[in-house]
Amino acid sequence: MFKSDWKPNKSSSVPLHKQITDYIKEKISNGEWTLGYKLPPQRTLAKVLEVNRSTVVTAYEELIAEGLIEGKSGSGTKVVNNTWNLLATTPPPDWNSYVSFGTHKPNLPTIHEINQAEFSPNIIRLGTGELSPHLIPSTSMKKVFHQLSNKEISYGYEEPKGLLPLREQIANYLKTIGIPASPSSILIVSGALQALQLISVGLLHRGSTVLTEKPSYLHSLNVFQSAGMHLVGIPLDKEGIQANLIQQYKKQQKAALLYTIPSFHNPTGTLMTLERRKQLLDICHQEQLPLIEDDVYRELWFDENPPKPIKAFDKHGLVLYLGSLSKSLSPGFRIGWIVGPEPVVEHLADIKMQTDYGSSSLSQWAAVEWLSSGLYYEHLHEVRQQLKTRRDFTLDTLNKYFSDIAVWEKPTGGFYIWLRLLPSLSMRRLFEMALTEGILLNPGNVYDNQADQYLRISYSFASLSNIENGLKRLSKIVKTIAK
Incomplete structure (x- = not known):
């Protein structure tokens, strides 16, 4: 998922599409977006920059006309030129080839999407395997560092x-x-x-x-x-x-x-x-x-x-x-x-x-x-009690909204419930539809390519209200896809 710290200034006299073209040109000229870099899809960039898709379409068309980017059906839009440098110097290395042939493999696409989406504001993270910020003992942590x-x-x-x-x-x-x-x-x-x-x-x-x-x-x-x-x-x-x-x-x-x-x-x-x-x-x-x-x-x-x-x-x-x-x-x-x-x-x-x-x-x-x-050891006693409460709440919520569409076991510790969906459906479609609704899932097929009817549900991270809200809405999405 594409992310950007920059947003166009909607109160500026400079048209929005011009601000976007200037932003992309700067990325290219600074060497941040190198030759072969794949630009985000128009719809994605429009959502991230909070503008109409037509504004991004206009910006891309201008950059294509200037020969800086190129769009091909099926392969997306890529940087193909950085004219101001190429006119005077030897072309820069194709960093994308280095990335492709590096020894360490990139994350699985779904894991990469999860890692990116976790930091989106207001996202409900139903699969995140870490303690909620509310379960991290910040007061005791300050005390420890003060003692140090x-x-x-x-x-x-x-x-x-x-x-x-x-x-x-x-x-x-x-x-x-x-x-x-x-x-x-x-x-x-x-x-x-x-x-x-x-x-x-x-x-x-x-x-x-x-x-x-x-x-x-x-x-x-x-x-x-x-x-x-x-x-x-x-x-x-x-x-x-x-x-x-x-x-x-x-x-x-x-x-x-x-x-x-x-x-x-x-x-x-x-x-x-x-x-x-x-x-x-x-x-x-x-x-x-x-x-x-x-x-x-x-x-x-x-x-x-x-x-x-x-x-x-x-x-x-x-x-x-x-x-x-x-x-x-x-x-x-x-x-x-x-x-x-x-x-x-x-x-x-x-x-x-x-x-x-x-x-x-x-x-x-x-x-x-x-x-x-x-x-x-004092913290462990507290966190166990909190996690048990969260587990029980999540199980009650699943019984309320998933009893007719899924099965699961009751865990005796840890973070996770391994949820098997009963309707046969596309896990990719479920992941994408849930993400569009602001719900982030951990599909089972990232842990086993044959576990495509499973979800890893975590009760350790999201707030209780988000757990209920997220699972309630997720059950509706599952039933919509399964129709």
Whole structure:
């Protein structure tokens, strides 16, 4: 989705279409819109700039007449010239070709649209997987930073594995959930996503196959694919990933690694049972298949603690355990961790130093304060209660508006409800119609290309009034399409 900070001045004596042509010319002359850049469709630009479409049509026609842009049916309108520079110099490089052939793949188109639309004003975000601003403890955060201001802390780079006092605090926390880990086996990262990036480039070779749940959050990312990996999904049931299929899939796919979210799985909300966790670890040990346990939702349980992490039963160094404060405290904090064998952690720490020379020292010191003061555990108690209230409200709302058009399970923690629509309809059309109505969805097919009748509904972000308003209107859209 195209966005612009600029808007034409409607009180100016300069005609609106002339202001738009001047704006586009400036973008081209400054090198911001290079040769081959695809301009937004007329209707889109008109909506963003809050003018009539005819005004944009006139502006585009003038630019076409000047030879600066070219419109072709089916391929849109592109920049084809920047005359004032081309007359005097060698043509600039075709940056679009560089973008196309870069190693890291772009986001899936729908994910890109979601990322853009999330920042649109007044949008109702029914699928966003993060805490609402109202659930982020801003008062306590101010208190933490105030306390830091009175302490002697470092503001330079930290050692490769991260701030030692933070790793010590995380080691203490891990003991409470059954994981014995010394600070030397912990690496601080900028969230669990960076952990996956480090693993993809540091431990796997191009062409490797990664096994994961089907559906999986991994399918909404290109972090492994950009490193030349292949993702293969193993079906889920109510107890978690079907571990009895792992041997078959590993043999067929020559898999190098298995990735799982056992606690309040993204996107389905499934909680893997204790028996399934032990079975999964036993089979991975037999098959010598390393395991990534992504446990970022672990602390967001409602009525009872989830089973111990898979890592708690790992006596052979098979499991790389990922944790984070992004889901439980603040997404902008950017503090996560990897727990694993020391040689692996040291290797990943070396790669991280080559990448960013360490996570924010200020965020690391703040995390120490959160964990050592007890404030983090007080916050967890509060956020669990709030999320449970939100879950119950969302389930009641679904019962009110979706009981005849969808089915779902009741999650026992985390952020998500995996909603299966009963009418057969185009998910793309539903996504677009909802977006036009100011409702942003996370379609199931970004997590599994066969899950085209599913939606990931999140109760963690939108306000209760927006959840009800959004779901009520969404049910009407579904019924309109299904007619």
